[in-house]
Amino acid sequence: MNPCHGPIELYWFSGTGNTLLVVQRITDLLQAAGRTVHLRAIEMADPAEVRIAADGMLGLAFPVAMGSTYPFIWRFLEKLPPGNGAPAFAVATLAGFAAGMLARPLRQLLEAKGYRPLAIRQIRMPSNYLASKPLAACGKRLGKGDAAAAAFADQLLHDKGGWPGWGCVSWNLLRRLMPHGERLLNRAGRKFQANSELCTRCGLCVRLCPVQNITPPALAATRLPEFGPRCQQCQRCIAACPARAIRSSAPGAHGRYRALPPAALLRAIELDPAGFQTTAEAAPPPPPFVPISQSLNLSTLVRPPPSSRGPAG
Numbered sequence: 529m530n531p532c533h534g535p536i537e538l539y540w541f542s543g544t545g546n547t548l549l550v551v552q553r554i555t556d557l558l559q560a561a562g563r564t565v566h567l568r569a570i571e572m573a574d575p576a577e578v579r580i581a582a583d584g585m586l587g588l589a590f591p592v593a594m595g596s597t598y599p600f601i602w603r604f605l606e607k608l609p610p611g612n613g614a615p616a617f618a619v620a621t622l623a624g625f626a627a628g629m630l631a632r633p634l635r636q637l638l639e640a641k642g643y644r645p646l647a648i649r650q651i652r653m654p655s656n657y658l659a660s661k662p663l664a665a666c667g668k669r670l671g672k673g674d675a676a677a678a679a680f681a682d683q684l685l686h687d688k689g690g691w692p693g694w695g696c697v698s699w700n701l702l703r704r705l706m707p708h709g710e711r712l713l714n715r716a717g718r719k720f721q722a723n724s725e726l727c728t729r730c731g732l733c734v735r736l737c738p739v740q741n742i743t744p745p746a747l748a749a750t751r752l753p754e755f756g757p758r759c760q761q762c763q764r765c766i767a768a769c770p771a772r773a774i775r776s777s778a779p780g781a782h783g784r785y786r787a788l789p790p791a792a793l794l795r796a797i798e799l800d801p802a803g804f805q806t807t808a809e810a811a812p813p814p815p816p817f818v819p820i821s822q823s824l825n826l827s828t829l830v831r832p833p834p835s836s837r838g839p840a841g
């Protein structure tokens with residue numbers, strides 16, 4: 529099925545670390561089998577500059593959101609240059625199901641651009657949004673996700689897989705629906721706030737937001753990060769904040785889950801962790817979990833003793 533043995537250009541995005549764990553597992557196994565994999569962070573990449581070698585392959589990895597994926601990821605995909613027959617695979621992490629709005633439209637979009645969709649896999653990982661649990665309670669799900677990632681890497685190496693065209697929504701329909709979904713995400717993002725006592729003004733959230741929704745770009749000691757109208761609810765700022773200072777009162781946005789500590793995410797997207805205050809030691813201890821009903825009332829945040837820190841802190 530797949531005569532490609534050249535470099536794999538793997539474009540990925542991860543809000544809270546699940547997709548990054550899967551990407552790292554797949555990459556390790558492909559590299560152990562002698563394949564070259566170039567990891568490229570989607571939010572740092574110019575889609576027009578994507579180049580796939582004649583014997584290479586395009587890889588895509590991202591989370592499912594609202595039954596599909598984030599609009600900024602679709603925009604990246606829409607701007608990909610012509611594929612000229614290059615093979616492509618995709619892996620999407622999700623908490624439950626993708627409502628048929630991913631495999632089919634993505635396949636159609638890639639085919640329209642001249643790529644050859646070979647294999648897609650949806651991998652269940654812990655929820656980072658609705659009904660999310662602390663990392664410590666997610667071991668079983670993470671283990672299954674890791675096994676699924678390894679199985680997918682094996683399929684890629686043995687030219688197996690497949691890209692079913694099932695799904696209820698075509699790429700054309702999804703493109704028309706997207707602005708409505710995006711408005712909902714934007715609106716939910718307006719409910720983000722940084723707690724002035726906890727925030728150290730380190731600037732990490734500003735730097736990591738994939739859609740430059742957090743300002744000002746350089747935080748003065750007196751300024752708190754402000755959240756604009758472009759949020760896509762990827763949860764990255766909430767998860768990566770070393771001080772656990774960002775709160776959201778958006779429905780379902782518990783904002784406590786992260787699969788990896790902030791420094792690991794920074795390193796993966798090739799930003800120097802030394803430029804930011806990312807360790808738990810350097811930051812104030814995280815506040816306890818606050819139910820959504822209370823999360824607007826920031827005065828209810830009480831710092832717990834250091835022993836009650838979460839495992840990813």
Ligand SMILES: Cc1cc2nc3c(=O)[nH]c(=O)nc-3n(C[C@H](O)[C@H](O)[C@H](O)COP(=O)(O)O)c2cc1C
Binds near residue numbers: 544590624625657787
């Ligand atoms: C705004 C938002 C919407 C989501 N929508 C879905 C969904 O429709 N279906 C699903 O199974 N999981 C959904 N999830 C859960 C994530 O897809 C899942 O936890 C994923 O592994 C997160 O990956 P990441 O850690 O790489 O960001 C959603 C998460 C967020 C933040």
Ligand code: SF4
Binds near residue numbers: 730774
């Ligand atoms: S990452 Fe957290 S501590 Fe750093 S500026 Fe943003 S809200 Fe403040």
Ligand code: SF4
Binds near residue numbers: 742758759
């Ligand atoms: S503001 Fe936070 S949740 Fe919204 S897009 Fe930026 S990083 Fe993601």
